[in-house]
Amino acid sequence: xxxxxxxxxxxxxxxxxxxxxxxxxxxxxxxxxxxxxxxxxxxxxxxxxxxxxxxxxxxxxxxxxxxxxxxxxxxxxxxxxxxxxxxxxxxxxxxxxxxxxxxxxxxxxxxxxxxxxxxxxxxxxxxxxxxxxxxxxxxxxxxxxxxxxxxxxxxxxxxxxxxxxxxxxxxxxxxxxxxxxxxxxxxxxxxxxxxxxxxxxxxxxxxxxxxxxxxxxxxxxxxxxxxxxxxxxxxxxxxxxxxxxxxxxxxxxxxxxxxxxxxxxxxxxxxxxxxxxxxxxxxxxxxxxxxxxxxxxxxxxxxxxxxxxxxxxxxxxxxxxxxxxxxxxxxxxxxxxxxxxxxxxxxxxxxxxxxxxxxxxxxxxxxxxxxxxxxxxxxxxxxxxxxxxxxxxxxxxxxxxxxxxxxxxxxxxxxxxxxxxxxxxxxxxxxx
Amino acid sequence: xxxxxxxxxxxxxxxxxxxxxxxxxxxxxxxxxxxxxxxxxxxxxxxxxxxxxxxxxxxxxxxxxxxxxxxxxxxxxxxxxxxxxxxxxxxxxxxxxxxxxxxxxxxxxxxxxxxxxxxxxxxxxxxxxxxxxxxxxxxxxxxxxxxxxxxxxxxxxxxxxxxxxxxxxxxxxxxxxxxxxxxxxxxxxxxxxxxxxxxxxxxxxxxxxxxxxxxxxxxxxxxxxxxxxxxxxxxxxxxxxxxxxxxxxxxxxxxxxxxxxxxxxxxxxxxxxxxxxxxxxxxxxxxxxxxxxxxxxxxxxxxxxxxxxxxxxxxxxxxxxxxxxxxxxxxxxxxxxxxxxxxxxxxxxxxxxxxxxxxxxxxxxxxxxxxxxxxxxxxxxxxxxxxxxxxxxxxxxxxxxxxxxxxxxxxxxxxxxxxxxxxxxxxxxxxx
Numbered sequence: 001x002x003x004x005x006x007x008x009x010x011x012x013x014x015x016x017x018x019x020x021x022x023x024x025x026x027x028x029x030x031x032x033x034x035x036x037x038x039x040x041x042x043x044x045x046x047x048x049x050x051x052x053x054x055x056x057x058x059x060x061x062x063x064x065x066x067x068x069x070x071x072x073x074x075x076x077x078x079x080x081x082x083x084x085x086x087x088x089x090x091x092x093x094x095x096x097x098x099x100x101x102x103x104x105x106x107x108x109x110x111x112x113x114x115x116x117x118x119x120x121x122x123x124x125x126x127x128x129x130x131x132x133x134x135x136x137x138x139x140x141x142x143x144x145x146x147x148x149x150x151x152x153x154x155x156x157x158x159x160x161x162x163x164x165x166x167x168x169x170x171x172x173x174x175x176x177x178x179x180x181x182x183x184x185x186x187x188x189x190x191x192x193x194x195x196x197x198x199x200x201x202x203x204x205x206x207x208x209x210x211x212x213x214x215x216x217x218x219x220x221x222x223x224x225x226x227x228x229x230x231x232x233x234x235x236x237x238x239x240x241x242x243x244x245x246x247x248x249x250x251x252x253x254x255x256x257x258x259x260x261x262x263x264x265x266x267x268x269x270x271x272x273x274x275x276x277x278x279x280x281x282x283x284x285x286x287x288x289x290x291x292x293x294x295x296x297x298x299x300x301x302x303x304x305x306x307x308x309x310x311x312x313x314x315x316x317x318x319x320x321x322x323x324x325x326x327x328x329x330x331x332x333x334x335x336x337x338x339x340x341x342x343x344x345x346x347x348x349x350x351x352x353x354x355x356x357x358x359x360x361x362x363x364x365x366x367x368x369x370x371x372x373x374x375x376x377x378x379x380x381x382x383x384x385x386x387x388x389x390x391x392x393x394x395x396x397x398x399x400x401x402x403x404x405x406x407x408x409x410x411x412x413x414x415x416x417x418x419x420x421x422x423x424x425x426x427x428x429x430x431x432x
Numbered sequence: 433x434x435x436x437x438x439x440x441x442x443x444x445x446x447x448x449x450x451x452x453x454x455x456x457x458x459x460x461x462x463x464x465x466x467x468x469x470x471x472x473x474x475x476x477x478x479x480x481x482x483x484x485x486x487x488x489x490x491x492x493x494x495x496x497x498x499x500x501x502x503x504x505x506x507x508x509x510x511x512x513x514x515x516x517x518x519x520x521x522x523x524x525x526x527x528x529x530x531x532x533x534x535x536x537x538x539x540x541x542x543x544x545x546x547x548x549x550x551x552x553x554x555x556x557x558x559x560x561x562x563x564x565x566x567x568x569x570x571x572x573x574x575x576x577x578x579x580x581x582x583x584x585x586x587x588x589x590x591x592x593x594x595x596x597x598x599x600x601x602x603x604x605x606x607x608x609x610x611x612x613x614x615x616x617x618x619x620x621x622x623x624x625x626x627x628x629x630x631x632x633x634x635x636x637x638x639x640x641x642x643x644x645x646x647x648x649x650x651x652x653x654x655x656x657x658x659x660x661x662x663x664x665x666x667x668x669x670x671x672x673x674x675x676x677x678x679x680x681x682x683x684x685x686x687x688x689x690x691x692x693x694x695x696x697x698x699x700x701x702x703x704x705x706x707x708x709x710x711x712x713x714x715x716x717x718x719x720x721x722x723x724x725x726x727x728x729x730x731x732x733x734x735x736x737x738x739x740x741x742x743x744x745x746x747x748x749x750x751x752x753x754x755x756x757x758x759x760x761x762x763x764x765x766x767x768x769x770x771x772x773x774x775x776x777x778x779x780x781x782x783x784x785x786x787x788x789x790x791x792x793x794x795x796x797x798x799x800x801x802x803x804x805x806x807x808x809x810x811x812x813x814x815x816x817x818x819x820x821x822x823x824x825x826x827x828x829x830x831x832x833x834x835x836x837x838x839x840x841x842x843x844x845x846x847x848x849x850x851x852x853x854x855x856x857x858x859x860x861x862x863x864x
Contacts, residue, residue, distance in 0.1 A: 006489045008525035008744040010479055011507065016522075018529055019474040019536070026475050037779035038802065040809035040828070042451040043458050047442055047555050048480065048541060049500075057438045068481075070502030072545060075443065090448075093440035097450055099827045101813060104451070109480060113504060123479050133813070140791075140812040260795030312440040347469035359572075363692030370470065377472035380572040381533060381565070395531045396472070 013114065013122035015327050023344040025330055029107060031155040032127055032324070039148060041105040041129050046086040048109065052076040055085055057311035066112045079111040083128040084280075084308075084321065091132050092312035100134040101141070107326070119296045119335075121327045127152075130321035132308060137318040139250050142284040142304055143257030145322045149288065149300050150263045152324065158338075160291040161299070163268035165254065167284050168303075169247030170234065171272060174220055177239045178213045190221060191275040194294070221272045227255040230270040250283055282306040284320065296332045300324045346397040348375040350416075353389045354382065355405040362404050365414065368432050393419055402427065445546065445554035447759050455776040457762055461539060463587040464559055464756070471580060473537040473561050478518040480541065484508040487517055489743035498544045511543040515560040516712075516740075516753065523564050524744035532566035533573070539758070551728045551767075553759045559584075562753030564740060569750040571682050574716040574736050575689030577754045581720065581732050582695045584756065590770075592723040593731070595700035597686065599716050600735075601679030602666065603704060606652055609671045610645045622653060623707040626726070653704045659687040662702040682715055714738040716752065728764045732756045778829040780807040782848075785821045786814065787837040794836050797846065800864050825851055834859065 010016055017025055037043075052069055055078045068079040080086055083106045091102060107127045114120045129148055131141040146163055153161050171190070175183050185208050193201050205214045223233050234248050251270065258268065268286075276285045282305055287298035302322030309317045333339050350369055354362040362378050369376040377398070379389050386403075393401050401417045408414060414427040442448055449457055469475075484501055487510045500511040512518055515538045523534060539559045546552045561580055563573040578595055585593050603622070607615050617640050625633050637646045655665050666680050683702065690700065700718075708717040714737055719730035734754030741749045765771050782801055786794040794810050801808040809830070811821050818835075825833050833849045840846060846859040 005745060006486055006743055008486065008521045008741075009483070010486075010521075010525075011481065011483060011509070014479040014481070016478055018526060019476070022475045022477060025477075038807040040780045040783075040807070040830075042828075043454045044451070045454060045457075046448055047446040049443065049446070049543070049555060051441070051443060054438055054440065054442075068502075068504055070500075070504075072500055072502075077443070089440045089442075093442075094450060099824060101824075103809075111481070123481060136813070136815070138812045138814060144812060257791070260792055262795070262799045309440075311438055313437060348472045351472075359689070360692055363694070367694050375470040375472070377535075378576075380570045380576060381568070382570060383568070392531060396474075398472075 011122070013116045013120070015121055015123070015331070020344060021334070021339060024339050024342045027342075027344060028156050028330070029125075029127070029326070032152045033105070033107065035151045035155050036105040036129055036148060039144075039151070041103045041148070044087065044090065044104040044106040045108065046080070046083075046090060046106070048079055048111075049077050050080060050086070050089075052078040054089055054312075055080060057085070066114060068111045068113060081112050082110055083108060083126050083323065084130075087128070087130055087132070087319075087321075088309040088317075089312055091317055092309040092315070095313065095315065100132065101137060102132045103129070104132075105129045119328055119331050121331070124325060124327035127324040127326045128321060130308075130319050132317050132319040135316050135318075137320065139253050139284075139304075140257050142250070142320045143254045143261055143263070145302060145320055146254075146268070146286060147258060147261035147263050149322050149324065150267055157342075158290075158333075161267070161288055162291060163263075163286050163288050163300075164271040164274050165251070165268055165284065165286040166270065166272050166274040167247045167251045167254075168275070168281055169243050169250065169283055171220070171275070173241040173244035173247060174217070174237070174239065176243065177241055178209075178216060180209055180213060182208050186217070187275050188277075190217075190273055191277055193221070193273045223270075223272060225270075226265060227268075227270060231255070247283070254284055276301060276303055280305045280308070286322075290332060290336075293332055293336060296328065296335075298325070299329045299332065344397075346375070346399065348377050348396070348398045349400055350374060350376040351389075351393040351398045351401045352376065352378045353386070353401060353403045354378065355386075355403060358404045358406060358409050361409045365402070365404070365429075368429070372432050374432075390419075443554070445548045445552070447553055447555070447763070452776060453766070453771060456771050456774045459774070459776060460588050460762070461557075461559070461758070464584045465537070465539065467583045467587050468537040468561055468580060471576075471583070473535045473580070476519065476522065476536040476538040477540065478512070478515075478522060478538070480511055480543075481509050482512060482518070482521075484510040486521055486744075487512060489517075498546060500543045500545060513544050514542055515540060515558050515755065516562075519560070519562055519564070519751075519753075520741040520749075521744055523749055524741040524747070527745065527747065532564065533569060534564045535561070536564075537561045551760055551763050553763075556757060556759035559756040559758045560753060562740075562751050564749050564751040567748050567750075569752065571685050571716075571736075572689050574682070574752045575686045575693055575695070577734060577752050578686075578700070578718060579690060579693035579695050581754050581756065582699055589774075590722075590765075593699070593720055594723055595695075595718050595720050595732075596703040596706050597683070597700055597716070597718040598702065598704050598706040599679045599683045599686075600707070600713055601675050601682065601715055603652070603707070605673040605676035605679060606649070606669070606671065608675070609673055610641075610648060612641055612645060614640050618649070619707050620709075622649075622705055623709055625653070625705050655702075655704060657702075658697060659700075659702060663687070679715075686716055708733060708735055712737045712740070718754075722764060722768075725764055725768060728760065728767075730757075731761045731764065776829075778807070778831065780809050780828070780830045781832055782806060782808040783821075783825040783830045783833045784808065784810045785818070785833060785835045786810065787818075787835060790836045790838060790841050793841045797834070797836070797861075800861070804864050806864075822851075 067081055070077055109123055110126050111123055129145055189204055231252050274285050274287050281303040285303035288300035304320040306318050307316050308319040352362050366376055366378050399419055414429055416425055416427045499513055502509055541555055542558050543555055561577055621636055663684050706717050706719050713735040717735035720732035736752040738750050739748050740751040784794050798808055798810050831851055846861055848857055848859045
């Protein structure tokens, strides 16, 4: 035997789950998928590897640095780093074959060479939905996609999440009104507010725009209140700007539509500090935090873009989308004990244990139970001790065991052992 | 507007589907998953990127050439090229936390830089199951995994497939008996039989082992008959070899167990020409062809390995597994018209079309229908013409449309239009 074994291990920043957690993960994915499909979102799947020139058509420096990019033959390839660029490419490429508004969902892995830290993964599942219009797209869809995230969270039994919603037009109009020319710097600063903290933010903001303007900005971004109150406060600003009016009007309509679509007022707040770093958002933007676990960052973010696919087509395709960071969410849920409490039922109801020469009889029973829709396994290692066979059922959470010896074959009487309460009962074979 | 648009396209050798085909693909995956889970296979998911030293621990030159391998920082990385190496690494790594026999399934993308040709993909889904024992594993499992493929094919409505089953020990023993030293060359030649054709095969075989031995080999590998007949013919060879006896005994038990597990005699043949190129197989081997479409290659292959994880651990972990090449299978099914006939039902049953100021009423109806378990969409683009709204339902196969105008809100009477037969009927809102 060789002694030069290679240590079995995976790369840091990659998540891999043991079966029980994997079952919980998959169950979460299934529940979310069901929610999306039942509201008319169509499945999509795109290659993980794409041409770098396509994937990086319009990427900022920060993105580019994190991309897994390499050559194969003469091709310059990259691994996708989100599911938004691929959907933009997809709608441009298959425009004539799609029905608009195009509602899609996509669940898949993306890759980011991030600095290794808790809750940040280099290979991560994203779970996206987008609605993309041809030339125009109702603002109602901005509420729709948020309501889908709400439904998804409810479906998996998640509570304590809070959507933080804003509209970029509002802040943009106010900065314009203040005649601020350092818009990007200010936006970037506000985007980092929670990361750098109130004091450092205030200092840097004064440094950038001066004390007077800084005071107005601080007042605006720290406005608080429920939806109606926030709208009222914004209207009270009495700034004569069409962009501000549009922003407020859009926000108003989104909040009203959220109620219509079943999102409770306790599920969201308006937070004008929400910017979303990526520059393609043009209206509604939002992030989502798990209360008490804000430190792990947003678990679901998104927003509206006026022209999603402009790198690939002259067509104007406005869209609005959300992305659930499923791997990060799972990490947080594991941390807070949610996953350990998450109920995963065994897909298998019966474990059939053949004793002696009874395989044929067991096979008949197996086929009968399976075709009646039950999950069922035959324990095929005949040399194992009975104790080990029963322990297999226990460890895998299989609730019922049927031991088939030659007596059972002779009499046809099938005894079921309930592994949960220890009871035995007779299975009526005619009624399977 | 910029005119330097990038042409939206994907790499050759990558499959991407439009929504309707993607729905069919996902439905196939769901059905196969259900079959696997109901028989006790546990889900597994491993990273697509692994350390090259782990993934290529024992790879032949042919594999290595095809691997997507690159550096990121100081790491030498590779994309997985199958799901067998990852499961080997997985069982070695988490040995103490797994329950044996460990039955797992995994469905995921793998990467191979193959020459670009029809039906061969560089990014492809594999759909694997494996049973892995600790030190020993009953031969019954060899039949189990084949029966799972049979159940999977039946679940998706596939017919005309044929498993071609052999046991490597049989041919190995016969070659030994013939005192052939060029075992690898002969095995490789037999493996290529279908590719190079009978005549060329015969010539090359004579060249390698001479006319006399060649005639015996030809006789053996071209034996035909049903299971019992093949066993009888092999036993008639009267070669006094323990390895041959074991091989025949294993084959016999696999065939007998196939019947017990519900695989019909019309679903398989014994074919001693089946070798499987990869060198880790040690007993049962099989491939699967769609009758009339053999040219596309095997759609499901697998076999038994005595020691799966020997590159990573001193533990002896015998296993048996199968792999369905899902992307290739889908390609073939598309080619032969199976996918176009495949019934994909819309997840959405009702499209609600609001006319005028009726969104609130529509929202109530939407929530009511959804919570009764129906799939339902609201058409949110109020500026579109009614014709376009109805056409949306038609194109997406949504069977029922509810138009809500101010009359409906006032009277509460909800009229449903059946898009399939054109009938109208009244929906009893109390009964939703």
